[in-house]
Amino acid sequence: MARALVFVGFMGAGKSSAARDAAARLGTEPLDADEAIERDAGMSIAALFERDGEAAFREREERVVLELLDAAAEGQPVALGGGALGSARVRDALRSHTVALLEVSEETAWRRAQGGNRPLAQDRDRFAALWAERQDAYEDAADAFLVEGGRGAVVRALPALQQLATAGDGVRMAWATSTGGDYPVWFGAWPDAQGDDVLITDDQVAAAVLGERLVEVPRLTFAAGEEQKTLATAEALWRALASRGATRRTRVVAVGGGVVGDIAGFVAASYQRGIGVVHVPTTIVAQVDSAYGGKTGVDLPEGKNYVGAFHQPQAVHVLHDVLATLPEAERAAGYAEVVKTALIAGGPLWERVRSGVPVDEQTVLACARTKLRVVAADERDGGLRQILNLGHTVGHAIETVTGYARYRHGEAVALGLLAALRLSGLDDLREEVGGLLAEAGLPTRMDAEIDAARVAAATRSDKKRVGEDTPFVLVRAPGDVVFGQHVAAPDLLGAVQELSA
Numbered sequence: 390m391a392r393a394l395v396f397v398g399f400m401g402a403g404k405s406s407a408a409r410d411a412a413a414r415l416g417t418e419p420l421d422a423d424e425a426i427e428r429d430a431g432m433s434i435a436a437l438f439e440r441d442g443e444a445a446f447r448e449r450e451e452r453v454v455l456e457l458l459d460a461a462a463e464g465q466p467v468a469l470g471g472g473a474l475g476s477a478r479v480r481d482a483l484r485s486h487t488v489a490l491l492e493v494s495e496e497t498a499w500r501r502a503q504g505g506n507r508p509l510a511q512d513r514d515r516f517a518a519l520w521a522e523r524q525d526a527y528e529d530a531a532d533a534f535l536v537e538g539g540r541g542a543v544v545r546a547l548p549a550l551q552q553l554a555t556a557g558d559g560v561r562m563a564w565a566t567s568t569g570g571d572y573p574v575w576f577g578a579w580p581d582a583q584g585d586d587v588l589i590t591d592d593q594v595a596a597a598v599l600g601e602r603l604v605e606v607p608r609l610t611f612a613a614g615e616e617q618k619t620l621a622t623a624e625a626l627w628r629a630l631a632s633r634g635a636t637r638r639t640r641v642v643a644v645g646g647g648v649v650g651d652i653a654g655f656v657a658a659s660y661q662r663g664i665g666v667v668h669v670p671t672t673i674v675a676q677v678d679s680a681y682g683g684k685t686g687v688d689l690p691e692g693k694n695y696v697g698a699f700h701q702p703q704a705v706h707v708l709h710d711v712l713a714t715l716p717e718a719e720r721a722a723g724y725a726e727v728v729k730t731a732l733i734a735g736g737p738l739w740e741r742v743r744s745g746v747p748v749d750e751q752t753v754l755a756c757a758r759t760k761l762r763v764v765a766a767d768e769r770d771g772g773l774r775q776i777l778n779l780g781h782t783v784g785h786a787i788e789t790v791t792g793y794a795r796y797r798h799g800e801a802v803a804l805g806l807l808a809a810l811r812l813s814g815l816d817d818l819r820e821e822v823g824g825l826l827a828e829a830g831l832p833t834r835m836d837a838e839i840d841a842a843r844v845a846a847a848t849r850s851d852k853k854r855v856g857e858d859t860p861f862v863l864v865r866a867p868g869d870v871v872f873g874q875h876v877a878a879p880d881l882l883g884a885v886q887e888l889s890a
């Protein structure tokens with residue numbers, strides 16, 4: 390049977406236009422389930438609903454969709470209606486096709502659908518409930534996730550969507566969009582080596598993860614650890630690239646945690662004014678957060694990540710297996726970023742994380758998609774992206790005061806999250822998050838000898854500072870996080886002092 394390219398998603402996600410745009414690019418005709426149902430019934434869907442009711446409509450929809458999937462040619466774009474995945478037979482049939490989920494927030498969906506004649510878009514509460522109810526079915530069926538974005542994204546994603554058809558079982562892809570460039574994030578597939586690749590990694594990753602993998606790619610290795618995230622390391626790498634004769638066609642393959650990703654990304658951003666980089670994140674921190682969004686850089690003694698550049702990768706490859714060798718303490722440090730992301734996302738991701746399940750592929754995928762959504766809306770930190778800094782203002786200050794040597798980044802973020810939740814006035818949530826962090830082996834208290842006043846003062850060297858004030862990211866509730874919040878100095882000091890109490 391032919392493998393069609395099927396667009397699914399909620400009402401207003403743009404499935405019909407996606408199938409049309411993709412078909413136009415491929416020089417073929419799109420198939421549209423809603424149009425096929427209207428042809429089959431000889432009337433509009435609204436009239437059909439009115440005459441027969443929803444149950445009869447769903448029966449007809451199931452039959453027509455199954456026929457359509459059967460009839461589709463290899464790679465032919467097909468748009469399904471928002472409710473089609475309610476049928477188990479349709480969900481089953483979709484397993485033999487490439488399914489692309491067009492993500493759309495409930496707010497955007499409502500803006501687009503309200504006021505029309507869609508039978509299920511007449512009442513806002515019902516609409517919102519339906520949106521929430523259907524997400525699981527979409528996500529389970531999806532091979533690809535297209536973050537809500539400009540219409541052109543579908544056409545730009547087409548080669549990656551086509552590649553998915555032959556990528557092998559279980560490989561999934563999320564399409565990242567930003568003004569700085571779009572790229573695929575592959576889950577479950579290593580990058581194919583290209584002739585001009587140079588691999589950058591650290592010595593621990595080289596030993597624990599790489600082994601014989603990608604041996605054909607020339608390798609530049611530096612010593613592991615945040616202390617190495619310096620201009621000196623970047624210079625050594627620039628010079629190693631130059632002495633190897635690397636050109637603007639060279640592609641850096643960065644295999645490692647956030648330190649490797651940040652340095653290798655920065656080296657790629659600046660070598661001969663910019664060459665390509667592909668990330669293969671090997672820590673939880675990197676898989677849920679740092680590999681996406683194009684922030685690269687190094688630390689200065691004066692402040693973390695003080696020198697760097699925005700440089701979007703050409704692709705990211707997320708492999709769950711590589712986490713198997715991750716030391717327990719690094720796993721815990723990564724968990725702090727998972728909790729942060731879940732607080733930002735709210736909804737099912739927060740419910741999943743608060744239930745205490747270990748970080749698995751599903752959690753990593755959900756965290757990555759959360760980050761991609763935020764970056765798509767604001768690549769350069771002008772606004773929304775600042776919410777990703779939840780827990781980081783105090784976290785970075787703790788790292789700065791302790792010379793990046795006492796705590797891992799994620800450990801400092803764990804402490805920072807607790808301070809942020811206190812400043813948010815959410816005592817119960819602080820308690821709950823403290824429990825999750827402690828369970829994962831993260832610190833919930835700061836060493837007594839660390840001077841709280843110095844930590845509070847160090848928040849003023851945060852890059853987000855505006856004048857004398859460093860804006861904070863605060864939580865109103867899981868899923869409702871606000872940036873740019875003023876915090877009074879005594880409150881900040883109190884929240885930091887509490888950490889060492």
Ligand SMILES: NC(=O)c1ccc[n+]([C@@H]2O[C@H](COP(=O)([O-])OP(=O)(O)OC[C@H]3O[C@@H](n4cnc5c(N)ncnc54)[C@H](O)[C@@H]3O)[C@@H](O)[C@H]2O)c1
Nearest residue numbers: 593594597613646647648671672674679684711714715798
């Ligand atoms: N660019 C961004 O958007 C962004 C976001 C968050 C964090 N960061 C940065 O990320 C850095 C922290 O990243 P990290 O926590 O991944 O630290 P890391 O890169 O230092 O990795 C932690 C340790 O684990 C080792 N390691 C990595 N993968 C392994 C594996 N699979 N098996 C065995 N050992 C492995 C590393 O060699 C290292 O010793 C910080 O510098 C932080 O500023 C950047």
